[in-house]
Amino acid sequence: MHNLLNRVFTGIRLNFPILRYFTSRSFLRYLAANFILILLSIAIAAQTATYRAPLDFDGDGKTDPAVARIIIDLHERQPLQWWILGSATNQTMPVINFGAFRFPGHIPIPADYDGDGKTDIAVFLRGANGGGDGNQAFFYVLRSSDGQVDYIAWGIDSDDPYLTQDFDGDGKADPTVVRCYIPGNPIEVLPARTWYILESRTNYQTYRVEEFGKCDASRDRPIRGDFDGDRKADLALFRELDVRENGQTTPANRFYIKLSSRRNTVRAVRFDYAQNGAVIEGDFDGDGKTDIASARTEQQGESGYRWWYWIRSSDGRFVAKQFGLNHPNFAQIDLFVPGDYDGDGITDTAVYRTFDLGPDRRAYFHIDGSRDGYRVVQWGLELPDLPIAQYLFSQ
Ligand SMILES: [Ca+2]
Ligand SMILES: [Ca+2]
């Protein structure tokens, strides 16, 4: 809950200027409550394995600009609308209501669960039994292959569902939760982060349990990716503080990756650039292996710029790139929405701009395609839309 609250409060601070557009106190309170859920959605798990474009709803091999729109309605379920710009036709795909933002709400966890090459719209449902930690949670998946909905009971309300990826390598996402709280006791943290992976290769008849990472204030941030390129997701985290354990200290500012191709090997890679930043999932050199990567704001005089950093897995080269801005008065920032928008197998730097939008409040994807170059795509509205491609860790 500690990290969760951090996320929530970070997001409230970042988004607070938006609230100026509304005047009623009750509406502010209402909106603030919803921002908790909005921030949960920042942690949207956007993708399965990195060898395919994430958020590819139409299956053409390119990431599609996509936003989730909250239908503000004080008395109804506040449905979550999925607005997707299909890259294959450059047309709006059918707008689908799937999930709801009403507390405790649904968290978007899109991935390719049925393995047909198209990302499936999906949510993680907390509070099915009226809320409260310790309750059974569910993955609801709208299968792209046949339009049917799967209801998969997995995890509990206080679990973190964002690590859902294809761990067993069958091409289908495996519902995954990472647990730090004892069921029914949302105060006391477990000593280790415990990963519960429900395996699709056995049609969800088997699961894998692994302890990896700490739950306390070590600032271990679990991350997604296939770092060894064997098409199976690896257990991975970024550690921001030193951790003393079993008489040994594991130092901070390192990625720790348990490589699936070498089951007992944990690789540690120092990377200071993820400190106070977002950990980014991407394959920036296109070799099929996730690269160590992060992004954050750097001050340059009066201005703030969004910078991206990564280590190319192919040759170990370090790359730093400026792409994205802060609002001049720091009220808002570009959100990181990396993906493979041009479909060349190389992650493109991209941001979702939520400021200086003009009177119609339309939002824009700014994409620097590794093949197609820079382009701007209008998609979404400033509020209450959120880009689906936002990544797990604090932006
Ligand atoms: Ca699918
Ligand atoms: Ca799988």
Ligand SMILES: [Ca+2]
């Ligand atoms: Ca790579």
Ligand SMILES: [Ca+2]
């Ligand atoms: Ca690309």
